[in-house]
Amino acid sequence: MGRGRSCRYYRLLDYQIRRCYVLIGGVNMSFTLKPAIKDNFIDxxxxxxxxxxxxxxxxxxxxxxxxxxxxxxxxxxxxxxxxxxxxxxxxxxxxxxxxxxxxxxxxxxxxxxxxxxxxxxxxxxxxxxxxxxxxxxxxxxxxxxxxxxxxxxxxxxxxxxxxxxxxxxxxxxxxxxxxxxxxxxxxxxxxxxxxxxxxxxxxxxxxxxxxxxxxxxxxxxxxxxxxxxxxxxxxxxxxxxxxxxxxxxxxxxxxxxxxxxxIEPFDELLSGQLLEKNLKRRITSSAIEAAYNLTKGIPFYLQLLGRQLERTDVEPINKEVIERVFEEILTEEGDIIFSEEFYRLSDRERATLRAMAGMEKSKLNEISRRLEEGANVVSKYLAYLIIKGMVRKEERGVYKIADPVFSSWLKEKFR
The missing domain is CATH 3.40.50.300 (P-loop containing nucleotide triphosphate hydrolases)
Incomplete structure (x- = not known):
């Protein structure tokens, strides 16, 4: 995300969370969307x-x-x-x-x-x-x-x-x-x-x-x-x-x-520890697995998922609850987190990302086919997106969107 991340995105997200806090009557939330330090720091x-x-x-x-x-x-x-x-x-x-x-x-x-x-x-x-x-x-x-x-x-x-x-x-x-x-x-x-x-x-x-x-x-x-x-x-x-x-x-x-x-994302074990430590409710192993698969262990998204889970009163938290809450995050918070970053891109860069959305990995010829553009032209778009940190080149001719939750948001928004 661009250089206003801490002062812009976190401020907007915290506004949403404060609003939820008021609506549900002041729940004592233990997850944080700011950098985790002191008792919130894990591993x-x-x-x-x-x-x-x-x-x-x-x-x-x-x-x-x-x-x-x-x-x-x-x-x-x-x-x-x-x-x-x-x-x-x-x-x-x-x-x-x-x-x-x-x-x-x-x-x-x-x-x-x-x-x-x-x-x-x-x-x-x-x-x-x-x-x-x-x-x-x-x-x-x-x-x-x-x-x-x-x-x-x-x-x-x-x-x-x-x-x-x-x-x-x-x-x-x-x-x-x-x-x-x-x-x-x-x-x-x-x-x-x-x-x-x-x-x-x-x-x-x-x-x-x-x-x-x-x-x-x-x-x-x-x-x-x-x-x-x-x-x-x-x-x-x-x-x-x-x-x-x-x-x-x-x-x-x-x-x-x-x-x-x-610095790598958390593995499934640490992802589960973060959720269990702060939720103070039982969460099933299948729910932890689902949370890890959806967030890929990225701490910020685990924290965001945890804060949304605190709004529910289900116990134990199961896989279905995780998937439902994750969908709510994409719908309610996704625009706040991703829209400014996405719409700052050129039209063709946005189209390239949409063509890749929801796929674990994308081959150059597949992206070219979806965009109806030549491979040489699409390669230039991908090179720009790599420089901006939004796409990674996995191997020759194979690319992926760097942020898996951003990829899920694109798929949800433009399906």
Missing amino acids: REPLLDEMITTLTNRKIDMGFALIGPRRVGKTSILREITHRLANRKDVVVVYFCLWDLVENNLREFSRQLIKTLLVGFRGRISVKYKLKRLLQVPVETIYEFLKATGISLRILDEIEIELRRKDRPLDANMLVERIFALTEELGREYRVRVILIIDEFPSLIDLTNGKKLGEGVIRKIRTVHETLENTVLCISGSIRKTMEIVALSSSSAFYRQFIIKR
């Missing part, structure tokens, strides 16, 4: 242990790159890391998601990243200067306080002057250098390691500054990355093609600079 413990051990070890200068399809749980992992390290005295974790930006440009990115960085250090600044009021004041006040005390004065002044410029595009290279210099200086001043997490990192390429920044901004960050002593970088990405540009390909800027972790 991934070996990965979390490895990440925490590595990131807090100053002798290791490599961060992690998480790659996996949308809604598979990458953000939950990164948020859980942030939560578990929050009280450590030797590290400051700064989590920032590019898909949360309201304006998709360099100026907004720079301002919001600096604000997030200062929020991360708010507690340490207040302790050092014995000013508890800094815990409640706006970020802008912390910014001015740091300047007044001389900490990072030159860096903050340079950033501020550049961000105020209106007569020309911003100096992207200078801003990248100064922002990372700020993280380094804060880490040095407070004797901590800064763990900078940038969720959906490849989206930096699409930031505008008069025009799109392109791969140059990734190369610049890579150059700065080599000099970091107090900062370790972690990233994630949902679209394999863009992650190849950033870190996976031998020609990419960050090739072999991260510990690569591929």
Whole structure:
């Protein structure tokens, strides 16, 4: 889904759920459509242990790159890391998601990243200067306080002057250098390691500054990355093609600079554990199997299915209930989740997806036959959809829609 995912889709979904909450009289719902952390977090413990051990070890200068399809749980992992390290005295974790930006440009990115960085250090600044009021004041006040005390004065002044410029595009290279210099200086001043997490990192390429920044901004960050002593970088990405540009390909800027972790959906056992833990009602083995087959173990859809199941009073929950509730989700929530993403595509891209809808795998010649287009033309549409993360190429001449629930929604909507 596009860059407004967290602030747009989750907000719309939560509105629907709040409406259901009111209609059914205030059920205590335990499923969540936001990134799952704390008690809502399930499994991934070996990965979390490895990440925490590595990131807090100053002798290791490599961060992690998480790659996996949308809604598979990458953000939950990164948020859980942030939560578990929050009280450590030797590290400051700064989590920032590019898909949360309201304006998709360099100026907004720079301002919001600096604000997030200062929020991360708010507690340490207040302790050092014995000013508890800094815990409640706006970020802008912390910014001015740091300047007044001389900490990072030159860096903050340079950033501020550049961000105020209106007569020309911003100096992207200078801003990248100064922002990372700020993280380094804060880490040095407070004797901590800064763990900078940038969720959906490849989206930096699409930031505008008069025009799109392109791969140059990734190369610049890579150059700065080599000099970091107090900062370790972690990233994630949902679209394999863009992650190849950033870190996976031998020609990419960050090739072999991260510990690569591929995040997969839950298996049937973990899918069942998630549902059983939160439903607090008996659910049959055939129902768990049906839930897994319909969602393919993608945590977001399991959570959504669980929240809808909480509206029912059937016990035990059986296969028929799962299938009925899943159909309701496609009808009631599907448009909210998928419509904007779908209708942002070109006419031919939408037609290509409709031709593939509901099929586990689609052969190129079959798609061509359904569209009444030549294979060479259809191959171009498929290539565009692969770049956008909506289609995967399984093998030569064989493709599938990346998101199985999106595929089910297409089949339901356009049957």
